[in-house]
Amino acid sequence: MSQIQTDPPPAPAVHEPAPPPRIVIVGGGAGGLELATRLGHRLGRRGHAEVTLVDASLTHLWKPLLHEVASGTLDSQDDEVSFLAHAKRHHFRFQLGTMAGLDRARRTLLLAAIDDEDGHIMIPGRELPYDKLIVAIGSVSNDFGVEGVREHCLFLDSREQADRFQHIFLTHFIKAQTQAVPPGEGQMKVALIGGGATGVELAAELHHVSRLLVAYGFDRIVPERDLKLVLIEAAERLVPAVPERISQIAERELRRIGVEVHTGTLVTRITREGVETRNGVCFPARFKVWTAGIRAPCFLSTLGLQTNRSGQLMVRPTLQSVDDDDVFAIGDCAACPSGVGTTILPPTAQAAHQQALLLARSLAGQVRKGRPLEAFQFVNLGGFVSLGGHTATGTLMGNLLGKVAATLIIEGWLARFTYRLLYRKHQWAIHGGVRTVLMVLTDWATRRGRARLKLH
Numbered sequence: 001m002s003q004i005q006t007d008p009p010p011a012p013a014v015h016e017p018a019p020p021p022r023i024v025i026v027g028g029g030a031g032g033l034e035l036a037t038r039l040g041h042r043l044g045r046r047g048h049a050e051v052t053l054v055d056a057s058l059t060h061l062w063k064p065l066l067h068e069v070a071s072g073t074l075d076s077q078d079d080e081v082s083f084l085a086h087a088k089r090h091h092f093r094f095q096l097g098t099m100a101g102l103d104r105a106r107r108t109l110l111l112a113a114i115d116d117e118d119g120h121i122m123i124p125g126r127e128l129p130y131d132k133l134i135v136a137i138g139s140v141s142n143d144f145g146v147e148g149v150r151e152h153c154l155f156l157d158s159r160e161q162a163d164r165f166q167h168i169f170l171t172h173f174i175k176a177q178t179q180a181v182p183p184g185e186g187q188m189k190v191a192l193i194g195g196g197a198t199g200v201e202l203a204a205e206l207h208h209v210s211r212l213l214v215a216y217g218f219d220r221i222v223p224e225r226d227l228k229l230v231l232i233e234a235a236e237r238l239v240p241a242v243p244e245r246i247s248q249i250a251e252r253e254l255r256r257i258g259v260e261v262h263t264g265t266l267v268t269r270i271t272r273e274g275v276e277t278r279n280g281v282c283f284p285a286r287f288k289v290w291t292a293g294i295r296a297p298c299f300l301s302t303l304g305l306q307t308n309r310s311g312q313l314m315v316r317p318t319l320q321s322v323d324d325d326d327v328f329a330i331g332d333c334a335a336c337p338s339g340v341g342t343t344i345l346p347p348t349a350q351a352a353h354q355q356a357l358l359l360a361r362s363l364a365g366q367v368r369k370g371r372p373l374e375a376f377q378f379v380n381l382g383g384f385v386s387l388g389g390h391t392a393t394g395t396l397m398g399n400l401l402g403k404v405a406a407t408l409i410i411e412g413w414l415a416r417f418t419y420r421l422l423y424r425k426h427q428w429a430i431h432g433g434v435r436t437v438l439m440v441l442t443d444w445a446t447r448r449g450r451a452r453l454k455l456h
């Protein structure tokens with residue numbers, strides 16, 4: 001009897017679960033860090049997705065604090081957040097790296113090599129695969145092609161630049177205090193080019209700090225005589241992005257404290273000696289600070305995705321790139337429709353925060369429940385301009401006060417208090433309520449026993 005060979009019965013089909021999607025967020029700033037934190041809790045914690053944050057730096061500092069770092073009223077180390085520690089606590093991964101390109105066909109992010117202090121390659125360039133990529137790399141100063149800006153101006157784009165400014169400013173005070181002859185006129189003349197929120201806030205903060213420095217022993221310096229602050233703005237009014245009444249209050253306050261304000265003045269060239277304008281006026285200045293506007297980092301225009309004139313990635317209301325469903329952009333680097341005509345949202349921390357909030361909910365809904373992505377709608381809650389020391393001005397929009405569509409203009413200590421709340425709100429979003437309350441208490445306790453200025 002011949003035996004009939006039969007195939008072994010097929011093994012029961014093992015249903016391999018699909019690997020969790022890889023969500024990569026590039027840029028841990030006002031928008032990106034909040035998004036990573038929220039997605040870490042919603043998806044990373046239970047393995048619904050693998051959430052990775054990539055940043056060029058190891059720490060986060062909320063960017064609207066940079067003028068305080070530059071003036072020395074805030075020590076950047078006190079308020080920075082370690083990405084590695086934060087990632088562990090909030091269920092996402094962190095990778096140090098600078099986005100340098102994108103291979104969309106292979107859904108792979110390209111990270112530049114990292115050099116050591118001697119310029120040798122320490123970590124070679126890497127690739128990072130993704131299923132969803134969120135670009136949140138913020139913005140850099142836009143020099144609008146004006147001659148001499150890169151060579152002669154200081155900037156406030158990063159914590160390092162703000163720290164450098166603080167160091168230079170303090171060193172010049174020390175020089176003026178210790179030199180054999182009294183400080184000469186113009187020795188400490190600062191020209192701020194750009195009268196948006198950053199320029200206005202920095203001018204007011206520098207004025208405030210110069211008085212504090214005198215109290216800390218720089219008694220040979222008479223700030224009214226020796227420190228000259230000049231603010232130059234091309235538009236007809238300061239902080240063009242806020243209601244006119246706020247601009248008027250800001251200008252009135254700056255003039256009151258002695259800042260020279262020039263609106264409607266277009267800067268055409270920066271030299272070692274000073275600032276030249278289209279109407280032929282030259283402002284001599286020892287320091288030139290460029291705060292005249294921002295653009296997205298240049299390499300974004302080389303990714304094959306549509307960008308606008310400021311280099312921002314064009315996105316749909318779902319915050320997806322107009323060219324690629326798997327690439328999203330939020331914050332300053334995104335050209336997001338404002339919902340009013342064809343205009344796009346101005347670059348603010350408020351917009352970055354709201355976009356992070358929506359995208360965390362929207363992506364979590366898509367990954368976990370297969371829901372369609374939600375459309376972003378900006379809700380303007382108002383805006384504030386800090387005017388140094390204990391004062392500020394700004395608007396609270398009706399949405400914050402309930403359903404009433406009203407705009408309330410406030411100034412003085414109440415505005416300053418509300419302005420400080422914006423930072424606490426950011427801390428709340430990334431650390432949660434309990435830790436934020438503890439941080440407020442710790443700040444209050446430690447700052448009372450410390451110098452009111454960074455003096456090193």
Ligand SMILES: Cc1cc2nc3c(=O)[nH]c(=O)nc-3n(C[C@H](O)[C@H](O)[C@H](O)COP(=O)(O)OP(=O)(O)OC[C@H]3O[C@@H](n4cnc5c(N)ncnc54)[C@H](O)[C@@H]3O)c2cc1C
Pocket residue numbers: 026027028029030031032054055056057060062063064065066067097098099100136137138139156157197198201297330331332333347348349350351352384385
């Ligand atoms: C002095 C000052 C005051 C301001 N005041 C206010 C205010 O009062 N209210 C307000 O709403 N807005 C204010 N702004 C604007 C606000 O700071 C920005 O709109 C906001 O920070 C944008 O958030 P973002 O997440 O897009 O980018 P950012 O917060 O700038 O974060 C970008 C992150 O990306 C990282 N990064 C950059 N390039 C790369 C790369 N190639 N690869 C990897 N990582 C990268 C950076 O290290 C950074 O961590 C102020 C800005 C300044 C400078």
